[in-house]
Amino acid sequence: MDLDTVENATKLFEVGTICIYDLFESDTKLIIPDYQRPYVWNKEHITELLNDWNDHFFKDNKFNDDAIEYFMGSVMIHKNDGKYEVIDGQQRLTTLLIMDYVWNENNSVLSRGNFDFNYKSKVSSNHIKENRNLLKSIRGGLISKNFNKIIQKLVFSFIITENEDNAFVFFDSQNNRGVPLDEVDFFKSYHLRELNNYEEYLRFFAKKFDRINSLNNAKIHNEPNLKSLNELFIKQLWRIRFWSKNKLWFASRKSLLDTFQKNTVVFETVDDIKLYPSFNNTLGSSLKFNKQMQPELNSRIRLYGSESIDIPFTINQPIQKGIGFFLFTEKYTALFNYIFREKKVEEINPITSLIYELYNDYFINLYQMAVVMYYDKFGEQQIEPFTKWFEHFMGAFRMNRSSIVEQSPIVLLRVYGNILQLIQQSYLTSEVLSALKGAVEENYYEGFIYKKLENGDITIHFDDTLQTKLSPARQNYYQCVRIFYLKNITTNYQLTEKQNWINGSLAK
Known part of the structure; x- marks a missing residue:
């Protein structure tokens, strides 16, 4: 069964089931779009899956040919100009591809080039290496020896749509098996969609966002600083925007998604970023009178250069969907780091x-x-x-x-x-x-x-x-x-x- 066979149900969604073995053997090429989050499954998730398989497929240390099919969950696909983009299910599919690559080597699906799962972030790279080493260490074991039998009994529900909005409504409502999405994963996916038709912007901001996220996750200090970009949004940016308006309560997941997704604003041009009065964006600092008693403006405009903290935003301003959100994230991540991690404001240290x-x-x-x-x-x-x-x-x-x-x-x-x-x-x-x-x-x-x-x-x-x-x-x-x-x-x-x-x- 290939994906063309799966696509037979309705105009809104094409729904069906597919065996992972048939997917591996088909000529259909699946890709991971740039706006997807990193691969985050770790050794604990792999071990949990292997334990499930051991209980399901083996009896008395032998593969049970009579074992029923094992349901791996659903996979959401966006068919976009003939390309099959994985919207949900990438963690499980990537894990199966790593197993196939480690245990089948030259006969693996990846060696035949059928999948374009190109992860660029260090987070993904580290987890892939960690899981690959784990799977190498158990090569020759019961599951690895019977992997090709197992994948003939692994079944996914496949949901395919050509409607982008439907794809992401589904994505935003789902979590991967055992790995709930952080809010920043939703934020990234949501705002990159705005750049779907601007490939240069999409790749640039996807890469920059992943870099900011990975750097913040890597900055572990003895001092009590925030440990992730997700914490920055929850414990700093959301609270500042609400508490400064005397809305003194803690963020719910819905409020976070509303604030940094749903309630962000859209303008006619995706790369025309609106600015609002701020410390770095004020036309003049004072007026003085000349000899003709005419008022003249003393200007102190600071032009935005290469420093992220100089982006002329203010923390409570409306956030613009797409590029505006990514610049907002860049500015206030850099500002927090400048003050508390890099300790550049020396008099307050x-x-x-x-x-x-x-x-x-x-x-x-x-x-x-x-x-x-x-x-x-x-x-x-x-x-x-x-x-x-x-x-x-x-x-x-x-x-x-x-x-x-x-x-x-x-x-x-x-x-x-x-x-x-x-x-x-x-x-x-x-x-x-x-x-x-x-x-x-x-x-x-x-x-x-x-x-x-x-x-x-x-x-x-x-x-x-x-x-x-x-x-x-x-x-x-x-x-x-x-x-x-x-x-x-x-x-x-x-x-x-x-x-x-x-x-x-x-x-x-």
Whole structure:
């Protein structure tokens, strides 16, 4: 049975079943389009599949000729100008091709050139090599010896359409067996479709997106930074866009897909990217009068060069479908990396290190959101005071709570003031700094008297009447903050003086 036989059902979808052996033996050429996600099956998925086969096909360590067919799931095909593009099912098909290549060598399907499964990303390459080595290690075993019998009993449902929209409606609603798609896989596929008729753009942005994704997945640090591009969208970009509008809740999968797919905007020309006012895209910085008393504009337009962080976008702007989405991803990935991974804004690195030491991931993520948003709005203007006063803003909440949980950043913004919304609405850095200073009353720690005992513990007296031992987390906060601002001074300073410590450090 070949794919022409499968195509017999309806005009909307052609539906049928096909044995993988017949597909391997046919002359039909399947390809993986550039917009597909990488190959991500790993050794665990291979092992799970092999265990299933072992239970299904073998009895008393012998192949059971009477075993019924083994259903491998569905494969979605988009027939596009005579080419059969695999929309869903690529993980399973690729895995079977690797098995065939390793165990049948010169007689494999790939050696005959029937499939164009060309993966270009390092993620795909690494998984293919890993799985190939695993399969080589079990060559000569029960399954590998009987592989050609097994594939004659492996069956797929084949769904074929020439309608691109139908193909991707199906794709967006499916997950591969045991490997749920990350949101960024959906984003990539969705926005590359907009470039389907622009092959040069499609290949360029598909390659660049995979590179950004692989670099972010590879950046594993001892410091608590985001570990993937998927986390950047969920924990930074989505939250900034919602929390700065005072929509203080966590993202659902639907909301993520709506924000970065469904609700992106479309303009008439795919490569005409709309710009909105931003730090890097303002016609003028001031007006002055000439001798004729006529106003003249002082311009400070920064032309976008080769640096990704200079793309003249603003983080809350409408996102344009296609190229606009990829540029948005490039800009804010680069900006996060510039600040927190490459540590290029040197004056904030000490306070950032202190925050990594003092707080858990929930508040670290909030700090990173605030700094990215501030830098996007104001650049490096007054950024050191901003970070120190923002730490003070979080610290008051930290010392007033026995623990920091996932909901704590939202509670902080609701109770003490939504600084993210303020950044979004402000024109001047002084507006933001003034609000941060005012968010924590000057006498906030008044009445708390800190004393250091001989064993190193910190005790707290309230109005000289109640004495209790500080929790370890709050002991650590008090001591680390005091040392950060006062270095080697060991006398019993109190947190009521913290605002003076901050002002003193900024005056230097």
